[in-house]
Amino acid sequence: MLCRAAATQARIDGPVLIVGDPDTGGAAPDLPAAREEARIVYRRFFPQARYLGRAGGAPAGPASGPPGGAGSAAEVEAWLADDSETGGVLHLACHGEVRDDQASLLLHGGERLSADRLAGATRNGRRPGLVVLAACRSAVSGRGWDEAFSLAATFLSAGAGSVVAAQWSLPDRATSDVMVLFHEHIAAGRPPADALRRAQLALLDRPVTDWAGLIHFGR
Template sequence: MGRRTAPPPDGPGTPAEVLAWLRSTAGAGAPPGAGVLHLACHATVTPTERHSAGLELAGGRLTAEELTEAAEAAGARLGLVVLAACRSHVSGRGHNEAFSLATAFLVAGAHTVLGSLWQVPDDATSVLMYLTHRHLREGDPSVAALRRAQLVLVDPGRAGLGELPPALAARAARIDPDDLTGWAAFAHLGR
């Protein structure tokens, strides 16, 4: 997972920058599944609207449909997409519960997507994502990395937490292991 096909944008994370990064993962030398995209932002779901699910980024909203169209058109070769955002795996399309921000990336060719099923607390999400990426760097497959991180959050003794940067250590101390909103919202989709 440490491979990267293009450097991340240097800007604030606007919709245009995210779309440009998606297009850059389509380079001829990029192996399938090489790109990793982590978006820590807000997501919104507005039931029954045509563009019902979107990421709230600096300078605007990026909808699931826009993500799908851009990544498909570019032939994006994403390996892992992490949507560290509330309700990023929730559909607003009524009976079409399968179309969400998370599944939009699968449609666009991502191998794996992590998305949330409900609103998630910032403290727990920050620690969960940090631990997930730590386990990925250690070589765990994405499903195992997420699960290991979730198990740390439910453990009252926090076995496996390891050393954290001071700001994350303070957040970890505030997490209630009995509060499932802090760890159970995130689902693994794909391979």
């Protein structure tokens, strides 16, 4: 996987999917800062994107663009399974968890999109240039003694060029701040690893738990 990731050219240009704080139906607390983060990323950096989840003031999509949605597991899987285009960006601002030996994203209605299920959806599908998992513990393995079954590793093994994910439970507001700065550097032409580093350096005056949990994998 290391060799494959090193050889991958991460094409960020292409289709974009943004998922902002889907309504979990009470399975987890709302994430108002994540919702705002997704709205800012959509409006400021990727206005052509498809937007899923609670909009928090952002329209579901431009009038001429693709429709939005609730942010269900099926919607995310369908986007990932579409192999008609490669490259692009997937930004997930939602809950992540590790439960019963499964690393999962918590999406609309409280449905869990597990690493195993993601592996099936991405096996022969889209290969995003950049996957941003602004979700708690998305770099943590659900089972085993290394990161092999984490959400981040699942996307890397499916051919994603770069993945940003979290090693622990992240504070909602601080994560939103890091993510907006990260995308500002991406828009300025910085590669993902450097963009994350610069975003974190800007927040060194804050508690280390606010920014150090996010790490970069891949190209």
